[in-house]
Amino acid sequence: MSAHAELLTRMAVTLVVLLVAAPMLVWVERRLLARFQLRLGPNRVGPFGILQTVADALKLLTKEDWVPPFADPVPYVVAPMILGITVLGAFAVVPFTASGAIVDLDVGLLFFLAMSSVGVYSVMLAGVASNSKYAMLGAVRAAAQMISYELAMGLSLASIVLIAGSFNLHDIVVAQQGLPYVVIQPFAFVVFVIAGLAELKRAPFDLPEAENEIVAGFHTEYSSMKFALFFLGEYLGMILIGAIATTVFLGGGNGPFLPAPVWFAIKVGLFIYLFIWARATLPRFRYDHLMAFGWKVLLPVALLNLMVTGALVVARTAGS
Amino acid sequence: MTQVFYVASALAVVAAFLTVTRSNALHAVLYLVLALFALAIDFLALGAPFIAALEIIVYAGAIVVVILFVIMMVAGAAVSGEQERRWLPPRAWVVPSLLAGALAVLTIGSLAAGGGQAVAPTTIGPREVGAVLFTTYLIGVELASVLLLAGLVGAYYLGARD
Numbered sequence: 001m002s003a004h005a006e007l008l009t010r011m012a013v014t015l016v017v018l019l020v021a022a023p024m025l026v027w028v029e030r031r032l033l034a035r036f037q038l039r040l041g042p043n044r045v046g047p048f049g050i051l052q053t054v055a056d057a058l059k060l061l062t063k064e065d066w067v068p069p070f071a072d073p074v075p076y077v078v079a080p081m082i083l084g085i086t087v088l089g090a091f092a093v094v095p096f097t098a099s100g101a102i103v104d105l106d107v108g109l110l111f112f113l114a115m116s117s118v119g120v121y122s123v124m125l126a127g128v129a130s131n132s133k134y135a136m137l138g139a140v141r142a143a144a145q146m147i148s149y150e151l152a153m154g155l156s157l158a159s160i161v162l163i164a165g166s167f168n169l170h171d172i173v174v175a176q177q178g179l180p181y182v183v184i185q186p187f188a189f190v191v192f193v194i195a196g197l198a199e200l201k202r203a204p205f206d207l208p209e210a211e212n213e214i215v216a217g218f219h220t221e222y223s224s225m226k227f228a229l230f231f232l233g234e235y236l237g238m239i240l241i242g243a244i245a246t247t248v249f250l251g252g253g254n255g256p257f258l259p260a261p262v263w264f265a266i267k268v269g270l271f272i273y274l275f276i277w278a279r280a281t282l283p284r285f286r287y288d289h290l291m292a293f294g295w296k297v298l299l300p301v302a303l304l305n306l307m308v309t310g311a312l313v314v315a316r317t318a319g320s
Numbered sequence: 321m322t323q324v325f326y327v328a329s330a331l332a333v334v335a336a337f338l339t340v341t342r343s344n345a346l347h348a349v350l351y352l353v354l355a356l357f358a359l360a361i362d363f364l365a366l367g368a369p370f371i372a373a374l375e376i377i378v379y380a381g382a383i384v385v386v387i388l389f390v391i392m393m394v395a396g397a398a399v400s401g402e403q404e405r406r407w408l409p410p411r412a413w414v415v416p417s418l419l420a421g422a423l424a425v426l427t428i429g430s431l432a433a434g435g436g437q438a439v440a441p442t443t444i445g446p447r448e449v450g451a452v453l454f455t456t457y458l459i460g461v462e463l464a465s466v467l468l469l470a471g472l473v474g475a476y477y478l479g480a481r482d
Binding site for chain 2: 127128
């Protein structure tokens with residue numbers, strides 16, 4: 001098989017797996033939330049209600065695709081696309097298999113950070129272009145929250161880069177063959193998971209779409225397929241943050257007996273379970289608490305962790 | 321890679337031109353983002369993936385987001401567009417056009433004359449960039465950090481509740 005054909009196959013397989021897994025997650029989340037709240041959840045359509053998402057998707061697709069007359073049409077249409085493109089683009093550097101990612105990029109980790117920081121535009125454009133106060137409020141909140149927590153996230157990843165000595169995600173996985181980095185870098189791990197939750201705008205950080213204050217936040221004015229794209233982007237984002245956490249802290253596909261993609265999927269599943277669990281358990285932050293927590297707790301912890309890690313790495317290389 | 325470089329550069333120039341000429345602030349910022357992305361591709365084509373990634377993270381991902389933030393907070397995009405048009409009569413464009421035109425003539429002239437040195441097709445990784453920053457250009461890095469410290473103190477002063 002030629003290099004191009006292999007690349008295309010890998011892209012196609014990843015795309016199909018992701019686009020099947022993300023809608024499935026909606027069902028998983030609804031069933032799990034129901035379990036946590038002692039309800040049944042959707043269990044009527046198909047076995048265990050598994051086809052509920054298919055029904056929901058069909059309903060969404062057949063709705064009228066509407067651009068409000070007061071909206072700025074081009075940014076309004078482009079906004080959900082940006083989310084889809086950045087999230088799916090970031091998956092190109094995630095090493096699902098033992099042989100690495102679709103693109104073996106030397107600055108893979110930076111590419112992930114770049115894609116997630118460009119993803120902010122989707123939310124902001126949706127808010128500005130919608131020309132509606134709820135969308136605008138949601139977008140302002142989302143943007144402020146995402147740029148604040150991105151810093152802590154980047155710093156927590158920087159300490160991993162210091163230890164592994166590489167931005168290449170495949171190298172980072174290989175470096176964890178003996179010991180996953182969650183053991184050496186517990187603080188970075190906790191900071192990354194919290195910042196990841198905030199980046200995803202999920203409970204308890206779901207202020208941008210706090211339904212009882214600002215309707216649905218930045219996607220208030222969206223309907224049909226464009227709304228579905230935002231929805232899909234959110235669940236793909238969950239998989240992405242889980243995948244990066246798995247790669248960087250849990251040793252990616254490393255593990256005994258089972259093949260690498262299976263281990264990878266199991267670990268990502270654990271993170272997704274954690275995210276859903278957090279949504280069922282924790283109440284929503286107040287907005288000033290959210291900002292204060294990001295800047296006054298998470299950022300200093302990540303900075304301190306990076307400084308100590310740097311000192312230790314220098315001490316070790318000077319000693320040997 | 322040379323073709324990629326020229327296509328991306330042309331895109332960057334067009335996007336930068338549109339950034340300056342749009343009267344709708346939101347659209348101008350979007351063209352600016354496009355120009356920054358095109359520059360990142362230029363860096364990538366020149367064999368500097370680390371700088372390309374930083375270009376997107378720092379400029380497109382942080383600085384322009386803050387600009388967009390200000391636009392969102394300050395005024396509706398439609399209103400500011402009307403005002404911009406009044407502030408910028410055609411004669412305001414004369415001097416900038418002359419300067420930009422001179423630059424364009426120089427660039428096209430030097431390209432036609434053989435276009436300087438071809439860039440060696442080597443890839444400069446993060447390791448090399450870091451090593452150079454903290455040896456050859458150490459003074460520059462330190463000066464920049466002093467400047468940033470001043471910015472930090474200023475922001476703290478402005479943000480402090482009295």
